[in-house]
Amino acid sequence: MPVTVPASAPASGGAVRPSGRGGTVLSAALAALGPLTWGTTYVTTTELLPPDRPLLLATVRALPAGLILLAVTRRLPRGAWWWKSAVLGLLNFGAFFPLLFLGAYRLPGGVAGTVSAVLPLLVAVLGFFVLHIRPTGRTLLAGAVGVIGVALLVLRGSARVDPLGIGAMLLATALMSLAVLLAKRWGRPEGVPLLALTGWQLTAGGVVLAPLALAVEGLPPALTGRNIAGFAYLGLIGTALAYAMWFRGIERLPAASVAFLGLTNPIVATLAGLLLLDQTLTAWQGGGLALVVASVALGQRGSRRRDSAIPAPPAGPADSHRPARPSAADRAGRS
Structure with a gap:
């Protein structure tokens, strides 16, 4: 049986998720602030x-x-975290953001949203290789239901399919999946605030993006007040705060559980369109919305059950991380 890594003890250390159902629900709610906020990106951009x-x-x-x-x-x-931050920054921002916008420009929003909905399935499959956790049937079923729900929610019959756009979105989603799993595996350095870890990654990704933007798009245009307001919201709320809460969830929840929270993104995007862009919701979209909500709930429940049944591996070398602490069940002498 392969060695497995529960969320309460990341492979190389890192913060430990709070024990008890209340703490888990709170962690999931805070982590969901990330994709919930990202759901407003389309409206903010347009x-x-x-x-x-x-x-x-x-x-x-x-x-x-x-x-x-x-x-x-x-x-x-410090130490190994220079290259670890660079890797995570490239995956989460330096490579992910350009691929995301390339897909968004070449695909209708519905097609792009449906492709990105495979995130939970990718995390479940890749998690076997990165964290040695076998995906459960419940998790795979919930992932499939989520893809169907998002497709019903955002797809239109006239949606066009651009191969380059599809490839960009698939690669972006795969990179995000890998980033979730590596962040889960590496944890967080001892004594380092979560905001500092977030800042390392954002800066690393931004340093890669800045010369690329200057070379490809040239100097930025003169910004209006609306532009500045949009950038401030997207940078401070939709990025700094949202990703800090997302990374916190990665620390404290099973990787698959966090991935399913990403499906709340198209829900918010659809609701924002209804409220701000005078869009309407069809009966099929209403059914899709219900399926997405069911997928998130099923994914949370299945991931927590699977995680609670996995014994913790022996603690490895510290490597400037927090030492793995036993869960409440381990302290009580239960397997």
Whole structure:
């Protein structure tokens, strides 16, 4: 039987999720703030930001937020965390953001949303290789239900399929899946605030994006008040705060559980369209919305059950991480 890694004891240390159902529900609610906030990105982009500048948008979304967090926390990586932060920053921001916007520009929102809905399935499959956790039938079923629900929620009959756009979205989703799993495996350095870890990754991704944006798109245009307001919201709320809560959830919840919370993104995007863009909701979309909610609930329940049944592995070398602490069940002498 392969060695498995429960959420309460990441492979190399890191924060431990709170024991008890109340703590788990709170962690899930806070983690969901990330994808819930990301659901407003489309409306923010179309209504407040300059058009046709995906690399500029990605850069301004990542780099200023990262530098602000570095200034506030006054912490820099040490040792292996220089390259770990660079890897996670590239996966989460430096590579993910451009691919995401490329897919968004070449695909209708519905197609892009449906492709990204495979995130829980990718995390479940890749988790076997990265964390040595076997995906359960419940998790795979919930992932399939989520994809169907998102498809019903956001797809239209006239949706066009662009191969390059599909490839970009699939690669972006795969990179995000890998980032979730690596963050779960590596944990967080001892004594380092979560905001500092978030700032390292945002800055690393922004440093990669800034010269790319300048080379491809040139100097940014003159910004209006609406542009500045949109960038401020997207950078501070939709990125710095949202990703800090997302990374907190990765620390404290099973990887598959966090991935299912990502399905709340198209729910918010659809509701934002209803409220702000005068869009309507059909009966099929209502059914899709119900399936997505059911998928998230089923994925949370299945992931927690699977996680609670997995014994903790022996603690490895600290490598500047927190030592893994036993769960409440382990302290009580239960397997």
